[in-house]
């Protein structure tokens with residue numbers, strides 16, 4: 001109960017948002033340093049801990065760069081890691097993915113064109129994925145066909161609104177090098193025009209390897225960091241500096257708002273852990289009036 005006597009708010013939908021897993025071919029370290037399979041396993045273990053504690057996830061969104069080089073075996077290992085969680089999986093393509101392998105291994109289709117996927121959670125919340133990749137390039141672009149398809153889908157609202165997912169984050173990048181590999185500004189503007197005034201509640205993205213929040217066309221944008229590394233936004237001028245880091249975002253959608261929590265997976269030590277009786281004692285010691 002709130003201090004003014006209202007019942008607690010309950011999230012209608014809880015989404016786990018992972019990005020930029022960069023799974024490598026067997027025996028290859030990411031950037032020669034990080035084993036991305038180990039960092040992904042740490043995320044999965046954290047999600048299992050949550051499930052064991054009674055937390056339910058309605059979907060896991062994976063917003064691209066799921067493999068580092070498009071190795072089909074890496075996609076199979078990704079599936080083997082996340083499918084046992086028993087949660088609906090939403091995959092979006094990143095510039096390090098190879099579309100043909102991504103489609104075949106994760107979506108079970110054999111086409112080579114960019115896909116717009118539409119997923120309905122519980123017949124209420126719509127998730128739409130956009131493919132912002134350009135074959136052979138690092139930066140991002142949304143084609144006229146992709147934007148037209150999104151616009152057509154958004155023409156009919158969903159009961160609990162829409163979450164749009166794409167790899168290339170439609171907000172300013174944190175470093176000069178990423179500025180060169182970002183979503184083309186024209187695509188960002190066009191996406192803003194398409195989603196403004198629609199039922200889109202949130203845009204989820206990756207690519208920057210750094211958790212960020214912003215807005216696009218008045219719609220909140222939440223960028224998830226990488227499960228493997230983190231971009232340093234405060235590094236020396238002109239440098240592209242990254243550190244080891246494993247994190248994901250936890251997105252909770254309520255009737256009239258949402259929260260995005262960045263969850264570092266860092267094995268941090270417990271500071272305190274009040275059980276329900278301990279929490280009740282704190283409440284009893286702090287009467288509202």
Ligand SMILES: [Fe+2]
Nearest residue numbers: 020065096207
């Ligand atoms: Fe990436």
Ligand SMILES: [Fe+2]
Nearest residue numbers: 065094095207
């Ligand atoms: Fe990327």
